[in-house]
Amino acid sequence: MSGNSSITIRRARRDDVAIIVAMLADDPLGSGRERPEDPLPPSYYEAFETLDRNPDIQLVVAEEQGAVVGCLQLCILPGLSSQGASRALIEDVRVASQRRSRGIGEHLVQWAVAEARARGCKLVELLTHSTRVDAQRFYARLGFKASHVGMTVRF
Amino acid sequence: MSGNSSITIRRARRDDVAIIVAMLADDPLGSGRERPEDPLPPSYYEAFETLDRNPDIQLVVAEEQGAVVGCLQLCILPGLSSQGASRALIEDVRVASQRRSRGIGEHLVQWAVAEARARGCKLVELLTHSTRVDAQRFYARLGFKASHVGMTVRF
Numbered sequence: 001m002s003g004n005s006s007i008t009i010r011r012a013r014r015d016d017v018a019i020i021v022a023m024l025a026d027d028p029l030g031s032g033r034e035r036p037e038d039p040l041p042p043s044y045y046e047a048f049e050t051l052d053r054n055p056d057i058q059l060v061v062a063e064e065q066g067a068v069v070g071c072l073q074l075c076i077l078p079g080l081s082s083q084g085a086s087r088a089l090i091e092d093v094r095v096a097s098q099r100r101s102r103g104i105g106e107h108l109v110q111w112a113v114a115e116a117r118a119r120g121c122k123l124v125e126l127l128t129h130s131t132r133v134d135a136q137r138f139y140a141r142l143g144f145k146a147s148h149v150g151m152t153v154r155f
Numbered sequence: 156m157s158g159n160s161s162i163t164i165r166r167a168r169r170d171d172v173a174i175i176v177a178m179l180a181d182d183p184l185g186s187g188r189e190r191p192e193d194p195l196p197p198s199y200y201e202a203f204e205t206l207d208r209n210p211d212i213q214l215v216v217a218e219e220q221g222a223v224v225g226c227l228q229l230c231i232l233p234g235l236s237s238q239g240a241s242r243a244l245i246e247d248v249r250v251a252s253q254r255r256s257r258g259i260g261e262h263l264v265q266w267a268v269a270e271a272r273a274r275g276c277k278l279v280e281l282l283t284h285s286t287r288v289d290a291q292r293f294y295a296r297l298g299f300k301a302s303h304v305g306m307t308v309r310f
Contacts, residue, residue: 017235024236033237047239054233056209075232078209080172081179081247082188084202089244092236113308122310125282127303139306148282148305151294153268155277 007104009111012059012071017048019068020061023094029129030094060111062095062104070095072108076119087123088116093135109142127152162259164266167214167226172203174223175216178249184284185249215266217250217259225250227263231274242278243271248290264297282307 012020018040025034035041051057056077062070075089090112095104116124127150128135136146167175173191176199180189190196206212211232217225230244245267250259271279282305283290291301 020235030236035238041238043239044235045239047233047235047241050233050241051235054211057233059235073234075230077230077244077246078202078205078212079228079247080175080199080202080206080214081185083190083196084198084200086202086205087246089232091232091242092234117310124308126306127280127282128306129303130301136304136306143308144306145308146285146304147307148284149291149301150303150305151281151283151291151299152302153279153297153299155272 006064007069007107008063009060009108010063012048012061014045014048014052016061016068017044020059020071023071023096024092026097027094058115060108062108064099064104068096069099070104070108072112074112074115076116076121082122085122086120087125088112088119088121090124090126105138106142109139113142161219162224162262163218164215164263165218167203167216169200169203169207171216171223172199175214175226175249178226178251179247181252182249213270215263217263219254219259223251224254225259225263227267229267229270231271231276237277240277241275242280243267243274243276245279245281260293261297264294268297
């Protein structure tokens with residue numbers, strides 16, 4: 001889908017699910033929510049099948065020398081506002097902890113922004129936890145503005 | 156879909172598009188982005204057809220005595236995080252300016268949260284512009300936490 005000399009972005013496959021879950025779990029906020037067990041709970045594979053069938057959702061991974069080192073989910077959402085322009089939502093951005101600060105996250109997010117634009121979106125949005133100050137700085141560097149408050153209810 | 160003595164929530168129809176666009180435009184942030192003309196630009200109807208076909212998106216209106224007085228869009232998004240639980244995104248919440256402060260917005264949002272829960276979501280999220288302090292208070296009253304920073308890029 002996209003690549004430079006060392007990092008390739010490609011659609012996630014079923015056999016990437018375990019490594020993606022491991023990255024989601026290797027995180028102060030994610031560690032309490034995930035179950036990176038072997039074998040993985042089947043709910044992860046069920047969710048993968050559901051999202052993989054959805055043409056408006058792209059779960060992608062960053063690959064470096066054959067290893068999955070990052071992930072990102074991009075959703076393209078139709079809506080009436082902004083004259084009926086679609087918008088894009090970026091979620092679940094992670095980079096493997098031993099590979100951070102090497103431009104992998106930047107590569108993933110820039111891919112997502114370009115893809116959103118190519119799909120006709122006028123807006124790309126994301127929520128980043130208030131405690132993730134480094135993430136906010138990272139997104140600001142890539143052109144995002146901290147224009148909104150992200151509000152959540154968790155059941 | 157849901158109702159109390161005076162307000163009914165129902166799925167939006169094609170012939171609601173003009174009134175929804177009028178509500179989106181009747182707003183300090185929306186006024187510069189929308190074209191509530193007669194006839195409406197066809198892009199609005201094209202977007203309506205696209206979202207109306209999507210089983211994971213529900214654009215609903217609040218109706219009071221036969222009049223459309225509010226709207227909300229709910230998206231159900233599959234994903235791997237939180238053990239493969241879907242999450243819900245609420246967007247484009249509006250109440251007609253002459254009908255505010257009468258519980259219509261509350262009714263819409265409570266419908267969306269209940270629907271998200273019924274569809275198996277573990278999380279409901281939304282972005283509200285930093286300047287919409289009243290909206291933030293409103294969502295906090297309905298159980299939302301201002302847990303995240305909402306970041307955006309607009310093209």
